Amino acid sequence: MSATLKPKVLFIGFGHLAKSLLSKKLLNSVNIHALNSKGVIKNINLKKKILNFNNDYNYIFFLIRPKTFLTSGNQFQKYLSKETLVISCMAGVKLSTIEKTLKSKKIVRIMPNVMASNNKSQTHIYMKNKNLFDSKLKKILSTFGTIINVRNEDQINFATAVFGSGPAFIAYIVNIFLKASKKLAKPYHHMNEKEVIELFKNVLETNYSSKMLDDFVRSISSKKGTTEAGVNYIKSQKIEKIIYTTFLRAYQRSKEIDSEKKNTNS
């Protein structure tokens, strides 16, 4: 596709998430400009500054923090035209708030994650008007990974907790496993981190449902054996409650963000 026929996309905000959405696949299918906090717009494909912008963007991605949008989101109205489809990646900011702030009805909310950098984001999408999800939008969002349509806006809060924040929770837990096994190994044995990471991958490769994982634990836990000793301890420490509460905290935080729009000092 020639450069002129490619859809024009503006990224408002160019932080962690924005950078992870930028794959070769995406750059091949759209022309991307990015606006930073100093009001400078850069052409990402050509790696140069834009001196005069035209508000002829087909898609505008909101990749700023919710607080920035809630306190001064109306400053971005000038980048929109009647044709522009707004794609909000912001956690917690409701569709109705975005509509009011930007004075537009052409809005979809998505919840991608940083795994988009290797095309592995499981991106949840919500919109009121289903017609906004056409083949062109599908093509763009598919460059991030898979797309999961949700019917209810609250499901975006769930997706934020499990799929948006989830990768960080998983990384944290795996790292605890690594650190604990290192601690046990020291000073008697050499422990190779990669081997433990490999162990995680191997277990997940052969067990890919809750039932399989339950059966797997049972099959290794023989009576009075080593696994049973460890499993009994982990169960007694209410690990289920800890993990559930971790998700619940993220979910509740996502639900309360929108109501902070009037409280600009928090």
Ligand SMILES: NC(=O)c1ccc[n+]([C@@H]2O[C@H](COP(=O)([O-])OP(=O)(O)OC[C@H]3O[C@@H](n4cnc5c(N)ncnc54)[C@H](OP(=O)(O)O)[C@@H]3O)[C@@H](O)[C@H]2O)c1
């Ligand atoms: N990170 C994730 O994994 C993830 C996943 C799903 C959804 N999200 C959502 O994505 C959004 C961005 O998250 P992030 O982690 O990428 O945050 P981030 O790294 O802090 O990026 C935010 C960016 O916005 C820029 N910015 C601030 N004010 C601006 C303005 N007035 N105009 C233009 N740009 C401005 C910042 O620039 P400066 O650095 O110059 O201030 C920064 O580059 C959030 O709403 C978050 O809820 C994030």
